[in-house]
Amino acid sequence: MSDLIGALHGIVGAERCLSRAEELFVYECDALTLDRATPAAVVFPHSAGEVQEIVRACRAHDSSFVPRGAGTGLSGGATALEGGVVIECSRMNRIREVDAPNRFAVVEPGVVNSDLSKAVARHGLFYAPDPSSQLACTIGGNVAENSGGPHTLKYGTTTNHVRALEVVLPDGELVRLGSATGVPAGYDLVGAFVGSEGTLGVVTAAWVNLEELPDGVETLLAIFPDVVSACRAVGGIIDAGLVPAALEIVDRRTIEAVEASVYAAGLPTDAGAVLIIELDGLRVSLPRQVERVREIAAGEAASGIEVARDDAERQRFWRARKGAFGAMGRLAPDLYVHDAVVPRTVLPEVLTAICEIADRHRIKLSNVFHAGDGNLHPNISFDRRDADERRRVEAAGAEILELCVKVGGVITGEHGIGTEKRDFMPLLFGPDDLDAMRRLRLAFDPEGVCNPGKVLPTPRFCAEANPHARGYDAVPIE
């Protein structure tokens, strides 16, 4: 047993520290299976105090560390690239406090996203950011990735919902950022921390907003001959001044996969695409909005439009939408979920171009995305065992990102940079921008021990300097 493992045992006990090779094997990747690396150990702290001690032990033994939630991240954020210690927060899963009158809750990082909404429902409240992975992903992961979801269109991403954070900094100090009122005094350090992908420290508690459940909700399903006309309808709805809670497009290939799964909701498998439109607000305001949406959809060649009859049907629509990524497993053993944002107005052209790229590289593409935000998820189904296919997948992915940046977009909407897009940062940022970010990071983590190798391309990890630096190359696949 190494000294480090011994030290970790001293803090959490042998029970809460995994170090056998086969146990570590399953921690070699998150939901992005392309990039892999085996950690030195996985520890399960129960308290902020234990996290502090773990971080200090890592420092004392020259080990890096990586915070982890449920490992549903799609950009390799929770992968221990340098073989450091994974600090698994799943056991810190208490809701410390619910302050219903002041509309906030204090939660530990391991609380599962949907459990929070479930727990506060009896106060007529909910937690708004709703990633499709919400049945599994944790608040800690959401904070780190600044996660969004279908309802981000109206309610914003995680950053709009975090008032304060308790974090263990990379030197082991426990600090509180922000205030429970949600109004920061001085620099907005919470703003800097949210979306930092586990590179600035470990979140041990979050003060998050709770929203009132809306008075009324209407969920519509509009059926289109193709994705492009669905995109036009999205533009029409927003131009009309409506503010739907969600506008989600699901294309044909995705519909077929979902309808073959346990999440089947009776979506029409012969449609080119469906657009899910959710309207919420005062009940009296909804009928007119529903009418307006109907008109706009019909004007864009929608062949039909259904309104969810009740809550059960609404849940079915959403379960189908949210099960979509997983259902793609029916097409091939692996899935590469892409994530990029483009200005909403160019969606039709961009989608056409993306399909052309996919065809040219002979890859299996499907699209299911947050259309209202212009947040695309071109999903590529592939087989990681096929080296040639993997190369084509990566080439197509790179081209898609370049295209998105060219039209004024960004390279991630909600899944983060992680290892996956680190080398694409120069597409978007010049050396000065990257240097400014690096300096922010160094202010928190001067020695580079906290989730190293993520987000920022470093000379060591730069694709040009070392094309073999990505994690998966460390593990022979063939």
Place this chain on the structure above:
Amino acid sequence: MSAGVEDAGSRGAAPDEDAPEVWIRPGWEDVYRRSLDCVHCGLCLQSCPTYVETGREISSPRGRIYLMRGVAEGRAPLADTLVDEAFLCLGCRACETACPSGVRYGAMVEGARREIERAGMRAGLAHRLERFALRSVVPRRGRLRLTFDGLAVAQKLRLIELVAPLLPRRLREAAELLPPVPPRGERRRLPGRVPAEGPVRGRVGLLSGCVMQELFGRINAATVRVLARNGFEVIVPPAQGCCGALQAHAGEADLAADLARHNARVFADAGVDMILSNSAGCGAAMRDARDWISEEGALLAERTRDVCEWLDAEGLVAPLGAVPLRVCYDDPCHLVHGQRVEAAPRRLLARIPGLELVAHQDPGACCGAAGTYNLTHPSMSQAVLARKIAALSEADPDVVSTGNPGCLMQLRAGGSRAGLRAEVLHPVELLDRAHAAAPAPRPGNATYS
């Protein structure tokens, strides 16, 4: 726009023709092929009792699948961790109904257990005892009956209480779990054929089960009565044997296949429209038999229904009297996840006048019984049971209803230990009571009792 889907639907264990060549550990081919359906999305994590309890990826469906794939590919060693995890898994298959990708986890873990068993990687007295029981007692009616006779005597003479302090902890707990063995009369064999009452609506076979008949003979009798009252002639082939579920779960694949083959023949000879099971675990095994024995298995799969599913589909015709009780229906894993039967038992119970169905938290979560799991992994089993009992206590029903012998035992033992006042009954027992309470029984009909 790209072309449509060429290969929608899970590939399951079907060989993938244009798959790249990779070395696969001999014997692990089926496990490996099934593992390819998993895209590592994690949507199954919170459905898994052992993940919820431990928070460990390695004790989650996704982690176990990843490890099984790794072992099959030779990237991970075939070592103790896999053995521990393959058996720490309850086999509840909640991960299957959560999985959008159609992963057939249950079949995969059974494959891994089979290979573990073949490699002789399990040791210890408990394992040898289990194997002896599964090979030489459970499948043999006579021996099983003698075992329960012995147990009945021991219980009557309070022998178990006397020797309990001397027993190893596990055996002591096992003994506590067992309900009093019913008198032999209740355990006596069902008649081979029971005529339908009134106009005949069909001819069904009943899988009478091994443990079911010995410990829950009353439920079997109630099942036959309810079916007959509703116009079904019931055939209970005396030659039928154990379904093979326990053996398959334990990795005894060859034995399970033999047992299934035998039953396929017996029921084919019986000439019934449908084979009915009142034990979720047995029903699921009959339906999964196609994984063990392809041809006869497919027939079994097609021809097996859960008794509640059947009655719900065919409709109850006998009059129902009032049973004024508050009832929590708790889904047996192998019914809701294994056979995807969820609404039927609830609809049936809702038809009983005066009966109020009461909701409780997570009715589809495992109770921790899982066959012999409560004996092999008592602490995890107790932790899982504790959640169930807490949910039921909150709802505070008069009756907890569930359709699987293991769950009936587990909920009875756990409930009484926790001071839960509810009676634990099979849904057909409630139907049987309702029929008995019906105002005017039609005269002249002989009923089996």
